Amino acid sequence: MPPVLPRPRALVSAYLDRNPAERDALAGFLTTLDALGDPADLAALPGHITCGAVVVDRHRRVLHLRDEASGGIPLHPGGRVEAADAGLPATALRAVAEKAGIPASFLVLTSEFADAPIDIGVRDTAPDPLRGEPARRHYDVRFVFLLADDAPAPALPEEAADVVWLPFEEVPSPSLRRKLVASGPDGTVVPANASAIVHDGRGRYLLHLRDADKPWIWEPGCWALLGGGREPQDRSPYDTVVRELAEEAGLAVAGLEPYAVEHVVSTLGTRVPIQLFTGRWNGDPARLRLTEGVMLAWVRPEQFPHMTMLESTRELLERHAAEHPAPAGAFVGEEAGPSAAPSGTVPNVVGVHLYLERGGQVLLGLRHPDSAYAGGSWHVLAGHCEAEAATACLVREAYEEAGLVIDxxxxxxxxTVHMRERPSAAPRVQLFFRARHWEGVPELREPDKCVAWQWWDAKDLPEPTVPYTRAALDGIRAGRAYTELGWTRHP
Structure with missing residues (x-):
């Protein structure tokens, strides 16, 4: 089961912060939660604690079910917590799906309550001599969800007799009725999250590589847009995206404009409407103050299919790229034309290479036989430096090619190897970086380029090894900092 966030005790405490007058009535609930051996073990919650779903449609009505078991009294869908439920809201969502036939993907969390309860109902139950159960208090933790406009009509199991949509003022529970009337969710689904499509106007997009070791976050291990959820101080989605850009990356983008509203599925399975903004920025991602995730990088559309990202994110970016093509004659990083470099200057291609050593062995990858360069040869993990810092390129390539995380x-x-493979070829500056620390085990993330990762004795490299790689590894062992290859030397 995935981590439960927030845990039941913290969730109830946050609820009491908003409803301090109910602290005495829920004291027993807190005592019960404190007595659990593992607060995250939902299956340990006793049977007199349930979770209910308050489903609100756009007519300000709440879904209720009426059957024989309830004596004809309309009740909102709910049920007891099960071990497989990934949190208390998940229990309520399961109840809606099982008892009303409405999948979580047609329900939307409200911006006001998110995954916190709108109400916790309390009632005393009579003793049950047949089951040997004493009188006790029953607690129903209630979560509010908005019904999407395209949601299917409730599909009831055979034992359910009727569906009842009740206006707020007719909801049977006094405490829930009071909170619904006071908060006034009108059922209109509005974006609670905001993200930004940041591009440089020349065909590059600023993407955020999210942490891979946090399965409870949105899009773990994926390349994504910067952005996040709305907070109470945000007056609009624009305020949300401006705040998120500043908090996540210390980034300010002038002229942000609304682009579209997209829908994704949350970790709970609910629908999440996201207001997307678009704006231009052309700085160096390596200089940004990244506070979340692994890294930021400029990415071209042709790289999207080879990167780990949600299909919805890829389709969104490809659509934007088709609508905003790069100017003719421009290339990433500089403007084309005679002013791009001083007269007589010959651009040098910069390559970055990862030198990993472990117990006298170095990590090499076997190039795919059909690779355009050095097919069938052994080579260190490498890539071409784009309009980015060389160390940022190294970090990006290590993760994209082998799943390694490097600071x-x-x-x-x-x-450093300065080389020219043939007189007509562009000169190249090949930078070799040693990583003192890394996380992860080498994976074949790009099998069309590399078919195997293997550790080799630095003194006995395999054949064939890319010649300049062998020269660089020999230079590193000898303590030399620089090698030249392919240049004609004049006496």
Whole structure:
């Protein structure tokens, strides 16, 4: 079962912060939660604690079910917590699906309550001599969901007799009725999240690589847009996206404009409407103050299919790229034309290479036989530097090619090869960085480029090894910082 966030005790405490007058009535509930051996073990919750779903449609009505078991009294869908439920809201969502036939993907959390309860109902139950159960208090933790306009009509199981949609003022529970009337969710689904499509106007998009070791977050291990959920101080989705850009990356983008509203599925399975904004920025991601995730990088549309990202994110970016093509003649990073470089200057391609050493062995990858470069040869993990810092490129390539997570602060430049493979080829500067620390085990993330990762004795490299790679590894072992290859030397 995935981590339960927030845990029941914290969830109820937050509810009491908003409803302090109910603290005495819920004291027994807190005592019960405190007595649990593992607060995250939902299956340990006693039977007199249930979770209910308050489903609100756009006519300000609440879904209720009426059957023989309830004596004809209309009740909102609810049920006891099960071990497989990933949190208390998940119990309420399961009850809606099982008892009313409405999947979670047609329900939307409200911006006001999110995954916190709108109400906790309390009632005393009579003793049950047949079951040997004493009189006790029953607690019903109630979560509010908005019904999407395209939601299917409730599909009831055979034992359910009727569906009743009740206006707020007719909801049977006094406490729930009072809170619904006071908060006034009108059933209109509005974006509670906001994200930004940040591009440079030349075909590049600023993407955020999210943490892969946090399965409870949205899009773990994926490339995504910067953005997040609305907070109480945000007056609009625009306020949300501006705040999120500043908090996540210290980034301010001038001229942000609304682009579209997209819908995704949350970790709970509910629908999440996201207001998307678009704006231009052309700075260096390596200089941003990243506070969440692994890294930020400029990415071209042709790279999207080779990156780990949600299909919905890829389709969104491809649509935007088709609508905003790069100017003719421009290339990423600089403006084309005679002013791009001083007269007589020949651009040098910059390559970055990862030198990983473990117990006298170095990590090499076997290039795919059909690779356009060095097919069938052994090579260190490498890539071409784009309009980014070399260390940022190294970090990006290590994750994209092998799933390795490296902090740019943990790498050192240990060798440089300045080379020209043939007189007509562009000169290249090949930078080799040693990583002092890394996380993860090498994976085949791009099997069309690399078919195997293997550790080799640095003194006995395999054949064939890419020649300049062998020269660089020999130079590193010898303590040399620089190698030249392919240049004609004049006496």
């Amino acid at each position: 740019p602060a943990d790498v050192d430049l240990v060798h």
